[in-house]
Amino acid sequence: MKKIKIFAVLGILLAAPIFIAADHIDAPGVAGTSADIADFYAFEPTTGSDNTVFIVDVQSNVLPDLTYGAFDEDVLIEINIDLDGDLVEDQVIQAIPRDGTMYFFGPFSPSSTGLTSQVATGSALGSVEISATTAITTTTSNGVSLFAGPRQDAFYFDFIRFNEVIAPSPSDNSGFNVPGTDTFDGANTLSIALEVPNALLGTPTAVNVIGVPVYKTWVTTNRKQ
């Protein structure tokens, strides 16, 4: 029984196409498309700040033949924020490009939740010209900083070795190399960034595993039907 499980696992690992963390190219259904999420960061910009920064990366040129270079007007990016810990979004921020400009909506409380969305045109936040190499940023009247454009992929990972590490054999069972090789060094991605006053998001009642109040957040991409 145990052996059957092992060989099944090994078979799957060996048969699997190359895949990459953090979310780059994570699943065959979306890998390499204009809607493929590469990464998500959420952080306090400076100690004691009353703002939270959200950075979402879509697409990446870390490997050849991936879709990369332009935001897709049929792809709606959503940042979901759960305040009470039930893992259902209480606040949503949306971003979608039109003709060289990234439009942002929210934060708003969605009237319905789930896998299907519409653009919350009644909750316009602001917009920013999509940058080329030099970052163009803007700040809305309610204090939200906005950015959209190509950036370096800040993720770092020896993914080439990773794909070998998860399929060990008697002749290659040493794990990672130290030092390794950062596959993402030199890679670019398409980023959107927002710095949002916490007051616009609400006060979380959810806590993390060590009891600190937290927003529970996640990002989705959604394609126009």
Place this chain on the structure above:
Amino acid sequence: MKVYNIKFLFAALCASVLVVGCSNDDDNMNPVTPTIEVDFSGSFSQVDHIGRPGINTVLSRSADIKNMHNVTIPSMMQATFQESFEAQLEGLHDAYAIALGFTAADVDYQPNILGDILNGAEPTSETNPNPVSATVLTTVLANDVLEVAPNAPTTYFNAGAGAPTFDGAIGFTGRALQDDVIDISLILLFGGETGARFNGQDGFPQLVTDGVSITADNISTSFPYIGAPE
């Protein structure tokens, strides 16, 4: 309806331009609301999801599970994926057991440093067991959301002084650009109670670091915080 909304949007934009620009353009205070119509109509269906980095990549054990994970709402994820995540975690340990010439039963996931930290001052022992079993860890990870604290410094996870005291340990308050999320994930999955199990020593494989660190020019200290493209 659409035109009304667009005007609303551009009114907001003009207000933001005024805030930014009024200090050096006081004479030009006649914003004109553009009459451009931008079409945001339509219905959008979810195709990709990310919470914590690498969860779907590492713990979903088949193409079908990876695809399903991307279109599952977080409140359903634990029920849908915990069992297969745990099987994948044990399967990776079993794969190394086999590759190293042992039997699969010889090498299992070992409760990790997070459990030692949660146990606090009282040492982990038979009577005070490490609470982070494979089931507990994969239950936490199956709920694939990124926690971010609005009023605490951001650290994906930092074991502080490390074993055995873990003084200063903190984590689960967000993900900063410089956080080494791969090493942290590897430590929690393969590092055992010291964080250093499978550390490449004494004939063991190196499974607790991938051996790379962030490139300095990838990040900056001001918005948007990420470096210009190469």
